[in-house]
Amino acid sequence: MEKEIMLREIREILARGGFEIGEPLFKSISFDLIARGRDRLLILKALINIDALRSEIARELKILAKELEASPIVIGKRSAMGEILDGVIYSRHGIPILSLDTFKDFIIEGEYPMVYASPGGFYVNINGGLLRKIRIDRGISLGQLAKVAGVSRKTIQLYEEGMNATVDSALRLEDYLNVPLIETIDILDFNRYEEERYPYTPRNYEDIYQKLIEIGYDVFFTFKCPFEALSKDNRDIFLTGIGRDTKKIRYKALNLKILTHILEKEAFIIVEKSKYEEIEGVPIIEKEELMEINRKEEIRKMVRERSAI
Structure with a gap:
């Protein structure tokens, strides 16, 4: 029930943000919603406890995102450590995780978070090149900045080379230099397209x-x-x-019809035998037909012809 309430709120946020929403009829799958905006495609999953995100689900989300040119986002409420904080990006298995309010600010206001949670605390990305330029232009030594930030000289050097900083150290540097150094985090490009190859090939589909x-x-x-x-x-x-299972084909076709619309992709279903060439506008290809095809152009032609029936 709690998740359904969260999903309803996510739908409302997306609608206010001008997104078109596709929601599969199937439940207990790797994602809950797919949303298309003017220049972005989101694959979304809602979790009450973000620790429930399994590695194989995260892997599938990343593969879908890569191949469909989308961005995966999990919206969560809490973890074993407590409530998910607003304005902070969390992650599990390389997938960005936001609170509902952070997601709302991002979708409706276009506000990107600046802080992310990582083992050991909360961190930010700082503009290391700008930090180095200002330090040199103003004749400030590494030791001076190290004292201000409460870190070592070596750490200041690493900041200048692009290492992240704790929130406290970054704020101290900004206050001392009177320059904005903290950079926003691009949720849509978070660990973008990590190299994932899913080895799952069902034995009964090997042919x-x-x-x-x-x-x-x-x-x-x-x-x-x-x-x-x-x-x-x-x-x-x-x-x-x-x-x-012929009884489930129509249900599968209905799901594909929803997804192809929102993804702006095409689909087909391979079956053993069927008296239909399409169901719910989704082309049906018999396995025997598939085995006789020699060129992918033949599949493309078959899909286009049968989807137009």
Whole structure:
């Protein structure tokens, strides 16, 4: 119930920020919402306790974000250490985590946080090049700044080279130099596109995987999504459903219809047998048809023709 309330508030924030929202019908998947704004695509997950974000879910979020050119964000309420503080970015497994109010400020006001939580406390990024320039221009020694900030001379050198600083030390330097040194943190570029390759290939889909690879697609299987894979080449990226239970195909197609609209991508579902060439506007490809295809252009043509039926 608490999560549903949080999701409702997130939807309201996104609507106020001018985002279009796609919400899968499936629950218990790697994300809760996908939102498209004028110049950004967000993959969002709501968690009451951010410690519940498992590494495999985070990995899937990062892969989806990379391949779909999106940004993953988790909105949370608390961790084992206490409430999530406003104005601070937390992270788990490389995914940025915000409080609801911080997310609201970012979406509606365009305000980016400056502080992030890390083992040992709260830190900020400072403009090291500016710090060095001002120190040299004003004839201030490393020792003087070290005394002001309460750190060593070596630490001041590392600040100038780009190392992060504690909030206290950064504020002391800003106050002493009367210059803004603390930089905002780009939530959308947070640990952007860390190199992740998900090794998950279901055994019962191995033949489908090999066929898609053979005709020229890179295939990324998922394990907690409303679709089973992303099939990608240098021109297209298809949300790829695989279905064996005919009773669930329509439900899968409905989910894909929602997601393709918001993602501005195309999709198809591979099935053993079907009397339909499309369901809910999503093209259906029989496995036997797939195995007879030799060029990816044939899939592209089939998808375009059947989605127009």
